[in-house]
Amino acid sequence: MTYQSPQEFSAATVACKANLYFDGQVVSHSLTLVNGEKKTLGVVFPGLYRFETNAAEKMEIIAGQCKVKVADQDGWIGFEAGTWFDVPAKSYFEIEVMDGSVEYVCSYIA
Amino acid sequence: MTYQSPQEFSAATVACKANLYFDGQVVSHSLTLVNGEKKTLGVVFPGLYRFETNAAEKMEIIAGQCKVKVADQDGWIGFEAGTWFDVPAKSYFEIEVMDGSVEYVCSYIA
Numbered sequence: 357m358t359y360q361s362p363q364e365f366s367a368a369t370v371a372c373k374a375n376l377y378f379d380g381q382v383v384s385h386s387l388t389l390v391n392g393e394k395k396t397l398g399v400v401f402p403g404l405y406r407f408e409t410n411a412a413e414k415m416e417i418i419a420g421q422c423k424v425k426v427a428d429q430d431g432w433i434g435f436e437a438g439t440w441f442d443v444p445a446k447s448y449f450e451i452e453v454m455d456g457s458v459e460y461v462c463s464y465i466a
Numbered sequence: 467m468t469y470q471s472p473q474e475f476s477a478a479t480v481a482c483k484a485n486l487y488f489d490g491q492v493v494s495h496s497l498t499l500v501n502g503e504k505k506t507l508g509v510v511f512p513g514l515y516r517f518e519t520n521a522a523e524k525m526e527i528i529a530g531q532c533k534v535k536v537a538d539q540d541g542w543i544g545f546e547a548g549t550w551f552d553v554p555a556k557s558y559f560e561i562e563v564m565d566g567s568v569e570y571v572c573s574y575i576a
Contacts, residue, residue, distance in 0.1 A: 361482070362482050363481070363482055363483070364479055364480060364481050364482055365479070365480050365482070366478075366479040366480075367477050367478075367479075368476075368477075368478050368479070368480050368497075369474055369475070369476040369477075369478070370474060370475050370476075370478050370480055370495075370497055370507065371473070371474050372471070372472050372473055372474055372475070372507050372528050372569075372571050373473070373528060373529060373569065374507065374509050374529075374569055376509065376567060380509070380511055380567050383484075383493050383509050385480075385495045385507055387478075387480055397480065397482050397484065397495055399484050399486065399490070399493050401490055418482050418483060419483060419484075457486060457490050459482075459483065459484055461482050
């Protein structure tokens with residue numbers, strides 16, 4: 357079965373207050389599913405950003421294009437809508453958006 | 467009972483794809499509650515924007531400060547976190563954010 361980006365989540369508890377990073381260049385809303393899974397739905401505007409991780413994360417790109425470098429991987433890898441990458445726990449990743457915006461679903465792996 | 471801004475919504479269906487307006491200066495995520503009520507959770511960055519309405523809307527400001535003029539009201543009125551305004555159906559409102567960002571919960575009145 358080919359991979360499909362998530363379209364929606366049902367039976368979720370959604371926090372009204374957004375998460376704003378880098379002066380609003382990255383915006384997300386947090387939600388918790390019935391099974392306790394935590395996710396954020398986010399938008400990244402042009403720029404280069406570094407995010408630290410506590411739990412491991414699965415980042416699914418659902419719109420736009422970006423380049424990503426996970427921790428001390430050698431090179432930058434391009435991602436677009438319909439692709440995803442994993443980031444280990446207690447690590448970090450860098451993401452660069454050249455133009456427009458990128459949207460993602462981030463799943464926190466317990 | 468004094469008015470309290472909404473903090474979270476439970477048992478909601480949340481669309482992953484964000485709504486982006488004015489080149490990303492206004493970002494929102496849409497959700498539908500179990501009773502069919504439709505809402506958006508939004509962030510407004512500095513600027514002056516006009517939004518048309520189909521259904522009537524209740525706009526609850528949950529963070530930041532802004533000025534608002536609803537349709538052909540005479541003056542601009544200041545709103546901050548913990549306040550709200552109504553917009554009639556088939557109408558419009560203008561919202562201005564001077565600095566930082568403003569966050570809102572928009573409820574569409576069926």
